[in-house]
Amino acid sequence: MNTVPRFDPLAFGETALKLRSFRHEVLSSNLVNADTPNYKARDIDFPSVLEARLKGQMDPTSLGLDLTHQAHIAVPVRVGGPNKMFRVPVQPSVDGNTVDPDIERGHFVKNSMFTESALSFLGSTLRTRLSAITGQPS
Numbered sequence: 001m002n003t004v005p006r007f008d009p010l011a012f013g014e015t016a017l018k019l020r021s022f023r024h025e026v027l028s029s030n031l032v033n034a035d036t037p038n039y040k041a042r043d044i045d046f047p048s049v050l051e052a053r054l055k056g057q058m059d060p061t062s063l064g065l066d067l068t069h070q071a072h073i074a075v076p077v078r079v080g081g082p083n084k085m086f087r088v089p090v091q092p093s094v095d096g097n098t099v100d101p102d103i104e105r106g107h108f109v110k111n112s113m114f115t116e117s118a119l120s121f122l123g124s125t126l127r128t129r130l131s132a133i134t135g136q137p138s
Contacts, residue, residue: 010129013122015053019046019082020115026084027108030099038096041087041104049082 023044033039089098131137 009121009125012054013118013125016050016118017115017122019044019050019053020111020118022082023111024108024115027104027111030087030104031101031108034097034099034101034104036097039099040097041089041099042084043087043107044082044084 023046026042026044030039030041030043087098087103090100090103092098
């Protein structure tokens with residue numbers, strides 16, 4: 001029997017917020033390096049990374065630790081974020097840099113709006129749960 005996984009708004013909100021923050025860092029790095037020769041613009045595939053994280057699939061940048069004692073707790077160790085992909089340049093430059101500042105600013109602003117909405121969603125979820133716990137409307 002196939003069962004549909006239950007949607008957990010807290011897990012979704014937390015995961016989306018962390019990934020949006022990581023993508024913000026990647027896009028910031030692209031903008032900062034817009035004049036660096038041979039710098040290649042990077043980004044992450046947000047929908048597929050979010051889906052993989054929500055399904056509980058192990059992040060390829062996490063390492064499992066060897067357990068040498070039965071009382072040890074298995075915890076993945078983070079060594080970075082999601083795999084970064086290179087952005088295909090719209091117009092090649094002479095110095096080999098693939099950053100188009102206008103495109104990067106557009107992605108940056110769009111990601112900022114999505115980050116704000118993820119934060120709002122998470123805050124709303126927390127207020128709803130707090131209201132349910134205390135019995136008082138938020």
